[in-house]
Amino acid sequence: MDKKISIVLSGEAGQGIQSIEGIIVTVLKKDGYNIFATKEYMSRVRGGVNSTTIIVAENNINAYYEDVDIFIPLSDEALKRYEKKIKENTIILADNTQVHHPQITNLPIQRLASELGNTIFSNTIAAGVILGIFDASQELIDDFIKNLFQKKGEEIVNKNLEAVKIGYNIGKELKNNKVIDININKTGDKNSLLMNGADAIAIGALSGGCNACFAYPMTPSTSVFTNMANYSKNYNIAVEQVEDEIGVINMALGCWYAGGRALVTTSGGGFALMTEGLSLAGMTETPVVIHLAQRPGPATGLPTRTEQGDLNLALYAGHGVFPRMIFAPGNLKQAFELSAMAFNYADKFQIPVFILSDQYFVDTYYNISIFDTDRIKTENYIIKTIKDYKRYKITDNGISPRGIPGFGEGLVAVDSDEHDEDGRITEDLDGISLEMKNKRLRKFKEVEEAALLPVLYGDEDYKNLIVCWGSTLNVILEAVKNIANPDISVLFFQQVYPLNKSTIDFLNKAKNVIAIENNSTGQFTDLIKKITGFEIKKKILKYNGLQFSVEELTKNLKENL
Amino acid sequence: MENIFDRQQDTAWCPGCGNFGLRKIVLSAISELGLNQKNLVFVSGIGQAAKAPQYMNVHYFNGLHGRALPAATGIKIANPELTVIVESGDGDMYGEGGNHFLHSIRRNPDITVIVHNNMVYGLTKGQASPTSQKGMVTPIQVNGVFETPINPLALAISLDASFVARGAVHEQELTKELIKKAIMHKGFALIDVFQACVSFNKINTHKWFRENTYKIDDDHNPEDKIKAFELALKENPFPLGLFYINKNKIPFEENLPLYKNSKEPLYKRKNEIKNLLLSKM
Numbered sequence: 001m002d003k004k005i006s007i008v009l010s011g012e013a014g015q016g017i018q019s020i021e022g023i024i025v026t027v028l029k030k031d032g033y034n035i036f037a038t039k040e041y042m043s044r045v046r047g048g049v050n051s052t053t054i055i056v057a058e059n060n061i062n063a064y065y066e067d068v069d070i071f072i073p074l075s076d077e078a079l080k081r082y083e084k085k086i087k088e089n090t091i092i093l094a095d096n097t098q099v100h101h102p103q104i105t106n107l108p109i110q111r112l113a114s115e116l117g118n119t120i121f122s123n124t125i126a127a128g129v130i131l132g133i134f135d136a137s138q139e140l141i142d143d144f145i146k147n148l149f150q151k152k153g154e155e156i157v158n159k160n161l162e163a164v165k166i167g168y169n170i171g172k173e174l175k176n177n178k179v180i181d182i183n184i185n186k187t188g189d190k191n192s193l194l195m196n197g198a199d200a201i202a203i204g205a206l207s208g209g210c211n212a213c214f215a216y217p218m219t220p221s222t223s224v225f226t227n228m229a230n231y232s233k234n235y236n237i238a239v240e241q242v243e244d245e246i247g248v249i250n251m252a253l254g255c256w257y258a259g260g261r262a263l264v265t266t267s268g269g270g271f272a273l274m275t276e277g278l279s280l281a282g283m284t285e286t287p288v289v290i291h292l293a294q295r296p297g298p299a300t301g302l303p304t305r306t307e308q309g310d311l312n313l314a315l316y317a318g319h320g321v322f323p324r325m326i327f328a329p330g331n332l333k334q335a336f337e338l339s340a341m342a343f344n345y346a347d348k349f350q351i352p353v354f355i356l357s358d359q360y361f362v363d364t365y366y367n368i369s370i371f372d373t374d375r376i377k378t379e380n381y382i383i384k385t386i387k388d389y390k391r392y393k394i395t396d397n398g399i400s401p402r403g404i405p406g407f408g409e410g411l412v413a414v415d416s417d418e419h420d421e422d423g424r425i426t427e428d429l430d431g432i433s434l435e436m437k438n439k440r441l442r443k444f445k446e447v448e449e450a451a452l453l454p455v456l457y458g459d460e461d462y463k464n465l466i467v468c469w470g471s472t473l474n475v476i477l478e479a480v481k482n483i484a485n486p487d488i489s490v491l492f493f494q495q496v497y498p499l500n501k502s503t504i505d506f507l508n509k510a511k512n513v514i515a516i517e518n519n520s521t522g523q524f525t526d527l528i529k530k531i532t533g534f535e536i537k538k539k540i541l542k543y544n545g546l547q548f549s550v551e552e553l554t555k556n557l558k559e560n561l
Numbered sequence: 562m563e564n565i566f567d568r569q570q571d572t573a574w575c576p577g578c579g580n581f582g583l584r585k586i587v588l589s590a591i592s593e594l595g596l597n598q599k600n601l602v603f604v605s606g607i608g609q610a611a612k613a614p615q616y617m618n619v620h621y622f623n624g625l626h627g628r629a630l631p632a633a634t635g636i637k638i639a640n641p642e643l644t645v646i647v648e649s650g651d652g653d654m655y656g657e658g659g660n661h662f663l664h665s666i667r668r669n670p671d672i673t674v675i676v677h678n679n680m681v682y683g684l685t686k687g688q689a690s691p692t693s694q695k696g697m698v699t700p701i702q703v704n705g706v707f708e709t710p711i712n713p714l715a716l717a718i719s720l721d722a723s724f725v726a727r728g729a730v731h732e733q734e735l736t737k738e739l740i741k742k743a744i745m746h747k748g749f750a751l752i753d754v755f756q757a758c759v760s761f762n763k764i765n766t767h768k769w770f771r772e773n774t775y776k777i778d779d780d781h782n783p784e785d786k787i788k789a790f791e792l793a794l795k796e797n798p799f800p801l802g803l804f805y806i807n808k809n810k811i812p813f814e815e816n817l818p819l820y821k822n823s824k825e826p827l828y829k830r831k832n833e834i835k836n837l838l839l840s841k842m
Contacts, residue, residue, distance in 0.1 A: 193841040203841075207834045211827045212638060231837065236830040238638045238817050243664035247631040250624060254604070254635025257622050258643060259828030262635070280625050370842075373835060382828060404828065405602050405620035405636075406643055413614075415623040416607070424615055425573075425623075 003184055004057035006065055007130060010082055011074030014046045016123040019148075020072075021052045023127040023164075027144050029194045029367050031136045032186030034060045038364040040546065043219070043303040049081040056134065058187050062331065062366045063478035066549035070133075070180065072126060073099050091180055093129060095122075105179060112166055116159055124163035131164070132171020133180050141168070192369055197361040197471075198223035200332040201291055204339030205263050206231060209347075209378030210289070212238040212255045212262035214248045216270055219303050220359035221293035224265040245270040249277030253286045257414060259382060259404040261343050265291040268310050269300065275317040278352055282322025284414040285392070285400070285440070287346035287353075290314075291339075294358040296545050305545030306359035308470055308518040314354045315497055315527065322440055323447045326354040326497040329361070330473025334494050336371050344379040349447050350402055356496070358518070360547035361471035385410030390421040394435055398442030444498075451500040458489030464561055465510035467536060469493040469524050472516055472548060479553040485561065496524055504532040514538040514560050518547060564592045568618045574609060579756025579767070582730035583677055584613055587648065590740040601644045604633040606658060609684045610650035610677035627657025630665040630674070634813070637670045640826035641814040644744065645671075651678040651753075655691040655711045662713075666720040666749050671812040673743045673750045676713065679758035680765045687761035697764055713753050714793035718786065718805045723748030725789070725805040729755035731771050732801055739803060748812050755799070777802035784808070 007024075011017045021037060029035045036055040042048035053068075055061050066085065071092045073079035079092075079099050086092065086103065096106045107129060113122040124145070131141055145164055149157045174180045195203075202224050205213075213228035215221065225239075232239040238260070242248045245266055252262035266274065271292050281288045292314055296307040314326050325345055329335035335357070342353040385403035389410025393400040400421075403412050413423030420432045427433065457477055464487050468476050473492050480488050491506050493499070507513055507528070515525040515536040520543035525536045540556050542548050566588050574580045591601065603614035607626035614621035624632045629647045637645050654662055654676045665672075681699075682688040688701045691711040698705050717725045724746045728736030736754060743750035755774060757767045777800045783789060789805035814820050819830075 191842060193838060195841045199841060203834060203837055206832050206837065209832075211830060211832070212635075214635075232818055235832050235834075235837075236819050236827070237832070238819055238827070240634075240638070240668075240817075242631060243660050246628065247661050247664070250628040250631035251635035251638070253624070254622060254632035255639045255827075256635075257632070258602070258636040258639035259826055260635070260639030261827070276625055277628070280628075284622075284624075370838060373838065378831070380828075404640075406600050406640055406826070407828065409599070411598070411618065411620050413619075413621045413623075415615075415621075416625055417623065423621075423623075425612070 004055055004061055004065070005069045005182055005184060006067055007054045007056070007070045007072065008051055008068045008082065008085065009054070009072045010049055010051035010078035012047050012078065013042065013044055013050055015074050017050055017052055017074070020123050020127045021054065023124070023144060023148070024054060024130050025194065025365060027131055027136050027140050028056060028134055029188065030140050030190065032188045032190050033134065033184070034058065034188040034367060035194065036061050036063070036366040038064055038360065041304050049078050051082060056184055058184050060366070061478065063474040063550050064547055066551055076100055105174070107170060113163065116163055121159060121163040124160045125167035128164035128167020129171040129174070132168035133175050133182060135172070135175070138168070188367060189369060192367040194365060194367045195332060196223070196363060196365040197332065197335055197357055198227060198363070200335035201339045201355060201357065201362070202227035202231070204336035205289065205343065206235065206237065207336070207373060207376045207378070208340030208343035209261045209380065210263045210343055211236050212252070212260045213265065214240050214242050214251045214262060215265045216242055216245050216248055218267045218270045220295055220362050221265045221267045221270070221291060223362050224291050224293070228263070245273035246277065249274040249288070250280070252288050253277060253281055253284070256286050256288055257404065259407065261347065263289050263291060265293070267293050267295050268297045268313065271310070271313065271317065279318035279320055279322070280416050281352045282318055282320060282440070283416050285350040286414065287350050289342045289346050289353050289355070291355045291357065293362050294356065296543070302545045304359065306471070306518065306547050307543060307545065308358060308472070308523070309520070309543070311356065311496060311523040311527070314356055322351070323349065323444045324352045324354065324497070325447060325495065326356055327494060328356040328470035328496050329494060330470060330492055332366070332368050333371060337376060338494060340376040345450065347381045348379065349399060349443060351443065351447060356470060358471050382407065384408040385412065391423045392419060392421045392436060392439070394421060394439055397446050398439045399446065448498040451498045452495040453500050453502060454506060455492045455494060456489055456506065457492060459486060462489035462510055463487040464489070464512045464514065465506065466490045467513060467515045467525070467528070468517070469496050472518055475548045475550055475553055476516055478550045479557055482550065482554045483557060488561070493524070496527065499528070499531050503528065504534055507532065507534045512538070512561065514540060514557070516540045516548070516553070519543055564588050565598060566591055566617050566619060568616050570616060572616055573612055575760045577759040578609070579679055579730045579758065580610060580613065580677060582733070583754055583756055584616060586730070586733055586737045587613070587675065587740060588617065590737045590744070594741055594744060596644055600642060601646070602636055604629045604636065604645060604647045606649045606653035607684070608650040608653045610648065611653055613648045627653055628661065629653065630658060630661040633672050634665060634668065634670045637672060637814055638817070639828070641671070641820055641824045642826060645673070646744065647672060647674045649676060650683070651676060651680065651692045652682050652690045655713055659691070663720060666717055666722040668813045669723055669749045669810050670814060671747050673740070674752070675740065676751070676753045677756055678713070678753050679756050679762055681758045681762040683758050683761055694764065712793060713751070714804055715790060717751050718790045718793050721786070721807060721810070722751055722805070723807045723810040724750035725793070726752045726803045727755065727799065727801050728752055729770055729774055729801050730757070731767065732776070735776065735801060742803070746806070748810050773798045774801050776800070777804070
C-alpha cells in the first residue's frame with residue numbers, strides 16, 4: 001500500500017470546515033505534497049454535519065478512501081455522525097471541552113482562541129495543527145494567511161498569523177512526541193495544478209471557446225457557474241443567472257444562434273425543465289453544451305449527494321428524434337479536454353453535447369500536472385453567408401453550413417416547426433418535411449463515427465474486464481491497483497453515447513465482465529446491451545447517495561472475480 | 562415604394578385577422594427607420610401572431626411557445642449590434658412566457674417586444690387567454706372566464722419597464738410611431754397592440770376595440786411613473802399611446818463586463834486561458 005494519511009474534518013455547516021480545508025489543502029500542495037480532498041455535506045446552510053476528507057500521500061492518490069487516520073471533529077454531533085469510522089488507531093484531535101470521546105488527544109483550541117481575543121480564531125489554530133504535523137513551510141503558511149485575511153485589515157491578519165503559529169507549534173510537538181507518527185515525503189510536483197472537477201470543466205469549456213454561461217443555481221452544478229462568473233471579470237464571457245432553467249436553455253440557444261458559444265450548467269430537476277429546449281436545439285440544429293451534474297433523484301431527492309442516476313435522462317430527454325453526444329469524464333484531465341471538445345463537436349455537428357458529472361466529481365480536488373493547452377484548439381464552424389443562403393440546405397452528411405445574423409449577406413431563419421431549407425414552416429409531408437427528417441437522421445451516422453474510443457487501463461490481454469464511466473474511474477483504478485491481479489483490466493467510457501463501434505470487441509475478449517455504476521439499476525449496462533447486444537451480468541452498484549470508497553470496492557471486486 | 566422587408570406569400574391567418582393590419586404597421590415602421598436588414602432579427606414564440614416573422618424578409622428565430630424573450634436576450638448577448646424585435650401573442654407572452662416577461666423587464670435587454678393582444682387563443686381555436694375579459698364563454702371556459710385578466714401595462718410599469726405603450730391596429734399611424742420609438746429606445750420596450758381575432762373572439766371585435774379605446778392626452782407626462790400607472794389601470798375605455806418611459810436605465814448588455822468597452826460580438830472574440838491555469842498552481 002502507498003504511504004498515505006487520511007484526515008477527516010467534520011463540523012456543523014457554518015463552523016468553518018471549508019476554511020480549514022482551504023488552508024490545509026493549498027499550503028500542503030504548494031509545499032510539495034500530493035493532495036486529494038473531497039467533501040460531503042448536508043442540504044442546509046447552518047447546523048447539520050458536514051465533512052471533508054483530505055488524503056496526503058507520497059504517490060498521487062486521486063480516489064476516496066473511507067478509513068481515517070486523523071479525525072478532527074468540531075462538535076459532539078460531528079463526532080457522532082462519523083463514529084463508525086473511528087478505529088483503534090484513529091487519532092482524534094479535538095477540544096475536550098467541546099467534544100467527548102475516550103480516544104481524544106486534547107487540543108485546547110477554544111481556550112487558546114479566547115486568549116487571542118475571539119473564539120473565531122479556533123479554525124485557524126486547528127488548521128495550524130495539521131500544518132505543523134506535516135512540517136509545512138512557514139513562509140507558505142504566512143503568505144496564505146496574509147492573502148486570505150488581507151481585506152479584513154492588519155489586526156485580523158496578525159491575529160490569524162499568531163493563531164496559525166500556535167496551532168503549528170502544537171502540531172510539531174505532537175509529531176516530535178510521536179503522538180502522531182507521520183513520515184510522508186514531499187514528492188509532489190510543486191508546479192502541478194490543484195483543482196476540482198468544477199474547475200476543470202469550467203476552464204476546459206473556456207479553452208473550447210465557451211464565451212457565455214447561463215444557469216439557475218442548483219447543487220451540485222452551481223460551482224461551475226460560480227467559476228464562470230469569476231472569469232467574467234477578466235475574460236470574454238457573458239454570464240447571467242436566469243429566472244428558471246427553461247429560460248436558461250432558451251437563452252443559450254439564442255446566444256448560439258447569433259454566434260456565441262454558451263454553456264448551461266444544471267442538475268437533474270433543472271435539466272428536466274430544459275427538455276423542451278433540448279428538443280428545440282434538435283429541431284433548429286442549434287448547438288448547445290450542457291453540463292449536467294448528477295445528484296440522486298427522483299424530484300428533489302438528496303440535493304447535496306452523488307449518483308450516476310441521470311444517464312437515461314440525458315439519453316432520452318426531449319421529444320422527437322435528434323442526435324446528441326454525452327461525455328462523462330473520469331478524471332480532471334478528461335474533464336478539461338472533454339469540456340473543450342464538447343464545444344467543438346456541438347458546433348461541428350450542430351447538436352446538443354452533454355458533459356455528465358456528479359456531486360462527487362465536481363467537489364473533488366487533487367493535484368495534477370499542468371494540462372497541455374496546445375492540444376485543445378477552438379474549432380469554429382460558422383460561415384459567412386451569401387445572398388441566397390439557406391440555413392437548412394440539404395447535404396449528403398446532413399450538416400448544413402451554419403451562418404449567423406450579421407455576418408454575410410444572407411438571412412438566417414430558424415424554426416421550431418418543421419421547415420424547408422429556408423427555415424420556413426412546411427407541412428409538405430412527403431416532400432421537404434421528410435427530406436428534413438432524413439437530413440437530421442443522416443447526422444446520427446456522422447456523430448457516431450466521431451465517438452471516442454473507450455480507454456483501456458491495464459493489459460490488453462485480460463480475463464476480467466471492469467466496465468465503468470464517469471466519476472467512478474479513479475476509485476476503480478485504485479481498487480484494482482490494490483488487488484494487484486494482472487488479469488484485470490478496466491474499460492472506461494469517457495463518452496457514453498454514442499458508443500464507439502469497437503465497444504463490442506473489447507467486451508467479447510473478456511471471460512468475466514463486471515460493470516460498476518454509482519446508481520441503482522445499471523443504466524449504462526442497459527445501454528450497452530441495447531446498442532451492442534452484450535449483456536453484462538455482474539454489476540456492482542451503489543446508490544445510497546455516496547461515492548464508492550476504495551476499500552469497499554476492493555472487497556467487492558475480490559468477491560466478484 | 563417597395564418594402565425590402567415585405568415577403569409576399571400565403572399566410573396561415575384568417576381573412577380579416579388583425580395580424581394583417583399589424584404586419585403592415587410593423588413593415589412600415591422598420592422600413593421608415595431604414596433599419597439594416599443584415600442586423601435586424603425577429604424572435605417569436607408559438608401561436609398565430611408568432612408566425613409573423615415567417616412573412617417577412619428578415620433573420621428570425623421562431624422558437625418555443627412562451628420562450629421568445631430568453632432567446633431574444635441570448636441573441637442580444639451574443640451580438641449587441643443586432644436590432645432585436647420580439648413579436649408574439651398575448652398567450653405566448655403573458656401566459657406560457659409569463660415568468661420570462663417579468664424577469665426580462667427586470668433584466669432590461671435592449672429589445673422591442675410587440676404583443677398582438679386579441680384577448681383569445683387563436684391557433685388552438687378559441688380558449689381563454691390571460692387577457693380575456695371576465696365572462697367570455699369559450700369551448701373550455703364554458704361558464705365564462707372568472708379569472709382576473711392580466712393588465713400587461715400596469716404589470717410592466719410596476720416592474721419599471723423602460724418603455725411601456727399600447728397601440729391598436731385601428732390606430733395605424735399612432736401604433737407605427739410607437740413601434741418606431743420603441744425600436745429607437747435603449748432598453749426593454751413593450752408595445753401591447755389591440756387587434757381583433759375574427760374567428761374566435763366575438764366580443765372584442767374590430768368595432769369593439771374602436772369603441773372602447775381612446776388616445777392618451779398630449780399633456781400626459783410619460784416620465785411620471787405614478788400617473789402612468791394610474792393610466793394603465795383605466796379600462797373600458799382603454800387608453801392608447803405611450804404610458805411610461807424611463808430613460809435612465811442601463812440596458813442589460815451594457816452591464817456585462819465584456820461589453821463595457823466594446824460592442825464587438827462574441828464570435829469575433831477569443832480567450833487565452835494559460836494564466837487561468839497558472840492561477841491554479
